[in-house]
Amino acid sequence: MTEPKMPEVAATRVPAKKHARDGKPNATIYDIAKVAGVNPSTVSRALSKPGRVSAKTQKLIEDAAAELNYQVNPFARALPTGRTNTFGLIVADITNPTFFDIIRGAETTATLRDYTLVLAESAESAVTELTAARRMMATVDGLILASPRMDDDDIRTLARDKPVVVINREVDGVPCVVPDVNKGISEAVRSLAANGHQKVAFVAGPPQSWMSARRWEGVQAACEWSRLEAVRLESTKPTVDGGRQVARDVRASGATAVLTYNDLLAIGLMQELQAAGMVVPDHISIVGFDDIFGADFTTPPLTTVRSPLGECGAGAATLLLDLLHGTGEPAATLRVETELVLRGSSGRLLPAG
Amino acid sequence: MTEPKMPEVAATRVPAKKHARDGKPNATIYDIAKVAGVNPSTVSRALSKPGRVSAKTQKLIEDAAAELNYQVNPFARALPTGRTNTFGLIVADITNPTFFDIIRGAETTATLRDYTLVLAESAESAVTELTAARRMMATVDGLILASPRMDDDDIRTLARDKPVVVINREVDGVPCVVPDVNKGISEAVRSLAANGHQKVAFVAGPPQSWMSARRWEGVQAACEWSRLEAVRLESTKPTVDGGRQVARDVRASGATAVLTYNDLLAIGLMQELQAAGMVVPDHISIVGFDDIFGADFTTPPLTTVRSPLGECGAGAATLLLDLLHGTGEPAATLRVETELVLRGSSGRLLPAG
DNA sequence: AGGCTTTTGTCAACCGGTTGCCATAAATTG
DNA sequence: CAATTTATGGCAACCGGTTGACAAAAGCCT
Known part of the structure; x- marks a missing residue:
């Protein structure tokens, strides 16, 4: 043979x-x-x-x-153990500057603890998001969802499989990192009240956005406290363009101060109002949310309620790490503070001319 | 027993x-x-x-x-085959908007072909970059380096191991995606010449930046062609802050038009000059590079030489995919076009007052 | 010293696919 | 119809770690 x-x-x-x-x-x-x-x-x-x-x-x-x-060899290790030393982070839109700092915060924290960050985008779609999440679940030790668009139930289902942390939204039974809007908003509204404003408009974000709802609630509460009138306006989309489009509604509302769901809307709104000859802040005050990159590029620079986005990303990663290595403590919600960043786009109302 | x-x-x-x-x-x-x-x-x-x-x-x-x-199970598959269906992308700074579109472009293309994108940051440091690259090499099928800071030789060494594609830089023997600056620059300089400018300053970026060198060459060539005088100024760092710092040099140079290595510098420069009472573009024209997010938030909005960053990211991912699945064709360099985006920050010089 | 506990290293099975080699069944051919 | 090629499925080794079970070695006690 x-x-x-x-x-x-x-x-x-x-x-x-x-x-x-x-x-x-x-x-x-x-x-x-x-x-x-x-x-x-x-x-x-x-x-x-x-x-x-x-x-x-x-x-x-x-x-x-x-x-x-x-x-x-990470694969050889992952095979028997299931551990991959990898996090997934899903954001609605990679090019939305709101997420930049979240990404960075998470990445930095992860890298520090020898974890790798894998990024995916949901393109603002709940189903794309769920698909991406499912795909990721196979390869990561834990998942961070930033401003997720999917159902609470879907999130909880995912969370049953592996640790999941949610940013910018509260989901029962799942650890979350949420900025507490109240401090920042009340600072903003008090500042407006002090400058003689009496009617405040809030330009809302996407209807399904949890955070938009919280911000509107915060604005209502703060206005009540300061005895200001608050009206709510709807936007078509939470972008610069959406801000431009809402300008006519803002003028029609008769408000002398506007808070918008996010900075992008504020910037678009300001551009459109200025193009129509209005002077900011003499004729109208504008306040955004988030303090994104570029918020201070405008003239006047944008007053905004800052969320510590980097902190959110880092906090979410830390929460995940605790969940993975920790002593099995229950899912806590991490609250971070917001604050008013007073710049030039808000101020004293000039006597009407 | x-x-x-x-x-x-x-x-x-x-x-x-x-x-x-x-x-x-x-x-x-x-x-x-x-x-x-x-x-x-x-x-x-x-x-x-x-x-x-x-x-x-x-x-x-x-x-x-x-x-x-x-x-x-991706790990079980990766173990014997070495294939992971994963790309690595290393950028100098995750929060630098220049990279946003690159990231998105790469991510989109990768996802479309069932690849996952893993992101890492080099914090603008050559050694961090190399470390990150080495770490990634173990787990990815290919690597994209966006504006890398490390040596040509280090890059080539990496490229011997697995497919590597470089964006915004040319490295011999390694496939690259580079915007061809000439078209955009000559458009910009011609526009300046047509508006009566005679002396143009270029604010350079980091000394080790390949792209900064190309841009300066392009500016020199275009100025020569249009019979303009070109002077080069150095910046401390390629950020808004760096732009502010270089303002005094710009004024001292006597140039009436400035091109800056990137938009961030342009924005900082413009802020500082405006703060000093200069009117843009009446007293001085400013032109940036890249057309980053927020370049149109300024007043006046920034004129800039746009690089199709999304295309770069997508192109790099495509190149990588070709390298992996393709018929082994040689490493080609992909060139993409730049173009002038004419906005308000450049224009006719007002007679000196 | 003898018996007992604690360290420390080895053996072998396992994680979940992939792939070369082979045997058999089916199809093709003369 | 026999001979040969081809298509198809099975076997088993392998990728590179991890881990439970166990035995040898060492330390401790009376």
């Missing part, structure tokens, strides 16, 4: 796997084991279970690992 | 793995094999090698897969 395969004869075996171009197919724990003269499982323990092996062998193994320039 | 472990007796085995909270530990090809009455390897083939199994069994297996709601 002819031996079908050559028994280990060849001195230098050709790896020929992976790395189509280079050589050196990355050291494994088996290589380390050989160098250190121990069993692979001992290497594994030395490298992941602190204190499970004696200091002596630990050192031996670490030296060998360093020498071979070893790095764990 | 006592049997140490119970032989397969229990009818319903407790999986008890993964998914600490839910049940249902995800169907595997083995489950499918059982349902379809075939061998797991056949399932594997049916699902990944088109045409390797008969149409009949194919159908059988697909039905079973659908019924069990099967999805491949």
Whole structure:
């Protein structure tokens, strides 16, 4: 009978796997084991279970690992354990500056703790969002949803599978990070009241936006407190363009001060009003929300209620890390403060001319 | 002798793995094999090698897969094959709006082809960048470097291991996506010349920036062509703040028109000049680069040389996909066009007052 | 010293796919 | 109809770690 395969004869075996171009197919724990003269499982323990092996062998193994320039193969580790050291972050729109700081905050925190951030976009669609979330669930240890568009129930379902943290929305039974709008709003409204305004308009965001509802509530409450009249206007979309479109409604409303669901709306609104000859803030005061990148590029620079977005991202990542490593404490909601950033677009109303 | 472990007796085995909270530990090809009455390897083939199994069994297996709601375990697949269906994208600064559109462009293209985008930030540091790149290499099929800060040689070394595409820089032997600055710059300079300007300043970006060098070359060439004088000024950093700081140099230079390495510099510069009482564009024209988000928020809105950043990101992802699936064609450099976006910050010079 | 507990390292099974090789069944051919 | 090619499915090894069970070695006690 002819031996079908050559028994280990060849001195230098050709790896020929992976790395189509280079050589050196990355050291494994088996290589380390050989160098250190121990069993692979001992290497594994030395490298992941602190204190499970004696200091002596630990050192031996670490030296060998360093020498071979070893790095764990994440897939090989993920396969039996399910751990991937990876977070998913889903945002509605990657180019919406509101999310920039959230992304950065989450990324920084994750990287600090040796986690990798994977990003996905939902294109403002609840179904795309759910699809992306489902896809991600397979490969991440936990998921952060920033201003999610999907149902509470869908979120809870996801959360049953792996840790999920929600930003900018409160979902029962799921840990959340939400800016507390009240402080910032009341500062804003008091400032407007102090400057002689009496009627305030709020330009709302998307109907399904949880945060838009909270902001409107906050505005109503603060106006009541300051004895101002509050009216609500609807926007078509929460963008600069949407802000332009709502300008006629704003003028028709007779309000002398406007708060908008977000800065984008405020900027568009301001552009349109200025184009129509109105002077900000002499004729009308404008206040946005979020303090996004570019909010101070306008003339006058935009007064806005700042949410600490970076903090939100970092907080969400921290919450996730706690959930994964923590002592199983219950899902807490993390509240962060908002504050008024007083710039030039709001101020004293000039006597009507 | 006592049997140490119970032989397969229990009818319903407790999986008890993964998914600490839910049940249902995800169907595997083995489950499918059982349902379809075939061998797991056949399932594997049916699902990944088109045409390797008969149409009949194919159908059988697909039905079973659908019924069990099967999805491949990416790690199990990655382990033997090395394929991960994942791209890495490294940017210098996640919150720099220049990268937003690049990120989105890459993300969209990747998602469309069933790839996932993993993001990392280099914090503008060459070593952080290299570290991040190295880390990523282990887990991605290919890497996109946007405006990398590291050496050409480091990039080439990475590129030997896995496909790498570079955006906003040209590296010999590595596929690149670069905006061709000439068209946009010559449009800009011609426009300035037509408006009576004679001396043009260029505010440069970081010394190690490849793109900054190209832009300065382009400005010089275009000025020569239009018989304008060009002077170069240095900035401390390519941000709004850096723009403010360079304002005094700009005034001292005597130039009546300024092009800046990027929009951020232009915006900062404009703010500072306006604060000093200068009127844009009556006293001085300002032209930025990139047409970032917010470039039109300023008053006057910023004239800028637009790079199709989204296209760059998408192009890079496409290049990567070609490299991975393609017929091994050589590394090509993809050039995209720039164009002048004429807004209010540039225009006719008013007779000096 | 003998018996008992605690460390420490080894063995082997396992995670869930992929793939080379082979045997068999089916199709093609002379 | 036999011979040969081709299509199809099965077997088993493998990717590179992790981990429960266990035995050898070491430490502790009386």
